[in-house]
Amino acid sequence: MSASSTFALVRKDVHSELRTRYALNALIMFVVVAVATILFALRSDQPTSSVLAGLYWVVVFFTAMSGLSRTFVSEEERGTTMTLQLVATPSTVYFAKLIVNTALTFSLTIAVTVLYMTVFSDSFVIQTMSTFLVTVILGSLGFASASTIIAAIVAKANTRATLYPVLSFPILVVLLMTVMSATTKALDGEPFEGALGDFQILAGYILAMTGGSYLLFEYVWKE
């Protein structure tokens, strides 16, 4: 793996996404519809912070599921997988896709956050900003680290769109519970220290997933 080729591949993906807007459009639509639906569903209620935190990550999860798998699926569908195999080593591909997916998830969380803050302006108030920021950053990394390799697996299978969340969810449960718990703490105004335990879990999770995926990626990527 060389940094320059990884970076070139990231640039290619970003460029290609800006051209086709395939993932981006799907993401925007899902986010907006999901938030609108939830807003409508909660209309009459005063949701608790844990419900809000839960629904926040549910939206992120499902939206991510509709977009992240494109990274590999689109290569596979258009037959460019072989081209990429020829010009890049597996680890280059893995890290490039990991970076792209992290960036995508991170922008997603920002979009959802902005939407939530405008829509639930009285109940979704982030009291401990530091906790929230760290949660969102680690959460995006965690999401991307687990779902990148799953996307690579799913790209080789037949029923990609439905299979992707099915394979990802069991693996993401730990992550989801942890980020939900940390987000609740941020909303409730617990001090930053209160969420340190959650962050440790998140860090461990990210390391384990990235390391495992890195080692296994070759088996998935090569025929």
Place this chain on the structure above:
Amino acid sequence: MSASSTFALVRKDVHSELRTRYALNALIMFVVVAVATILFALRSDQPTSSVLAGLYWVVVFFTAMSGLSRTFVSEEERGTTMTLQLVATPSTVYFAKLIVNTALTFSLTIAVTVLYMTVFSDSFVIQTMSTFLVTVILGSLGFASASTIIAAIVAKANTRATLYPVLSFPILVVLLMTVMSATTKALDGEPFEGALGDFQILAGYILAMTGGSYLLFEYVWKE
């Protein structure tokens, strides 16, 4: 359009979905995953009927969107669009896909209903069954009619990419809001008459969507 070729096309799609039962596996798992995610989010709370109704349709929405859009995208991606154009008229294609999507959404709502009733056995109690049934049937039809044309447009996304979220958002949100409101009424035990207004909206929506799509479909479908 001939009935027998429409029917043959429906059979082809169903066959293609069911043959190895992998699509079904994935879809069932998907619903389970969606419900589980929501359960996690709500773990500690006693959700109100409007929250439950909202989340019910959010699950249907996400599952449907990840499955329904495939109908055309998969033809387009594999280059079988031309083959289909050669053997079938546009209206045959449109109605076949509409039927398939309606059936898919309807079975989906049944699956989600059964799951909800077992999982939220105390809070998801359908008090006005007639309202619920009509809502689910009209809702499936509405979803299918909207998503069939959206899917056809998405399949050609290269050119119309930016239009897509803009188009689909208002189309889907109206539908979602209406079915949610009707479902809430069914859960709250309002008499059937109470939901008549919603049903009128739904019926009008379905007619407008199907009619409009039928007329527009040819332009979307042919180059």
Place this chain on the structure above:
Amino acid sequence: MKAVKFGSVILITFVLISGLAIPISSNPQGWLEFPNIPGLEEKARNILYHVPIAWTTVVAFLVGTFYGFRYLKTKNIDDDIKSVSAAGLGFMFCLLATITGAIWAKFNWGSFWNWDPRETSIFVLLLIYGAYFALRSALETEEKRASLSAVYSIIAGITVPFFIFVMPRIMSGLHPGAKGDPDGSGPVVQLKMSPNMLVIFLLGLVGFTLFFIWLFNLRVRLARLEYQRSVQHP
């Protein structure tokens, strides 16, 4: 294998019978009475079935993952056969553990399901198995199916320690040993059981493990035969 087969049958039968037959008294006397564990009472008997089954589920999962790992190294299709056989059994035991656990929970904690951390983890394990088989059925080429499902089971395996060691600590739960449990840990963990109960419990563990080994052996042989038949008549 004969020894395993008979051993498991004898042990399980013994555990079943003695677990049900031995009376529980608040003041146990000798080997033929169980102590009364406060909060469990008669329901304590299920420890002897539920826990060994849950244990076997985990063993099966580990065995399946191990052979998946071996497949990636050796590319020998026999390892895939072993891996998928173990996964199939694991799924079955997982269902059994869920059912015995859920029934127990109904009588002990009042409802079938409470999202206690351990319940959550067994549910996730069920989902993992479901996803694993859904993935396998979506892959047509044998080699791809073997290696991708192996990768998936390893990736899923990475999360297992989180469920076992981490989750019970961040979530409050009903199982003994969870966060907020006043005792810290319960009868099994601290081996608070009376010696006779402990012996039967351990025999149960051994019995169910042997049972798994026997079934595993059977299934692998069956799967090999099927494989060979499909080689001859593809």
Place this chain on the structure above:
Amino acid sequence: MTSVSLKLDGVSKEFNRRLIFRDVSISLQGGDTLAITGRNGSGKSTLVKILCGLLSPTRGTLMYALDGKDIEVDAIKDHIGLVSPYLQMYDEFTGLENLEVLSRIRADRNITGETIAEALKNVGLWDRRNDFVRTYSSGMKQRLKYAFAVLHRPGVLVLDEPTSNLDADGIAMVERCVREQRSHGMLIVATNDADEAIWCSQRVVLGDEKV
């Protein structure tokens, strides 16, 4: 058997205002054969799509007649057999299933199990009929397209790059198909290869415009 005739009148095609070809006029009767030739990018495939009613021309008209009666372009599709790199079979079905499913959608009652079996034997795929198209080699896919194209004995057989991916045996099969078609209907071949153009008596050469 029906006799198809075709009239293309002053047809031009532009993509994004780039002119591909201008003012093509063709008139073909029952047993006529036409070769469309021209350089890479001269618009052969584009013209083929227009002839099959899969793409509308920018200017000009296309008219088909069946036994002397003018008919809609949509209706002619049942009388066209097309082999083209842009036409794909369903990957997730077997070769046999593809033919069955597609004839059923076409609602063609003349096609029986035997017709299909015969077509598969003709193109040499009978032994592999139960394999998924996904696992076919490039030549096997091309053969399957032939089986599909001639299955309903179309009045017009349109071949775009007829021999690509085929081995000697496959080319012989194409020549058989071509002979058979000339005996009862119209044949249109778009090709780069002079060897294939000689199958046809008439010729349209595209590509005076720059590539």
Place this chain on the structure above:
Amino acid sequence: MTSVSLKLDGVSKEFNRRLIFRDVSISLQGGDTLAITGRNGSGKSTLVKILCGLLSPTRGTLMYALDGKDIEVDAIKDHIGLVSPYLQMYDEFTGLENLEVLSRIRADRNITGETIAEALKNVGLWDRRNDFVRTYSSGMKQRLKYAFAVLHRPGVLVLDEPTSNLDADGIAMVERCVREQRSHGMLIVATNDADEAIWCSQRVVLGDEKV
């Protein structure tokens, strides 16, 4: 310039336990040329993928050496140029962008804007360099693959169905590429066409097994 040598030893390939070919052994040096022939479905493309390290053989070994030193199959990829129907360029980029992006990913510092411009002119796509590959005709796509394959003057040039979709001018271009490659490196051609097999001095014939 580096000299590549290759040794394939007793290689067999099965898909789902269907034997495609058995016990293929090849040994090639610097300037050698090899034609792989055989019927449709005999495994030519499969063997090509194995030679390029894109597919693992079921049995047997593949070894590459660079200037006499054995190297990993992964590392040889930088010295391979491949033209194949299974290799696609990125649709949503222009022809020029494809070459730029792919060389950047390959992290090949020898490739400048001029090298790329020259390659595009060689294959006759310079005028169309700023059009999306999506809008290219089949022959233009094939030409672009050639530009990509020879861009880095690879030690090994591998061509699968070299002339498919190409017109006379395109075939002349392929022959130029082939001549040029023979002058400095190894050439492997998989084809159905006897006219193309004569470019090479050695030959492997696949397909004693049934299609």
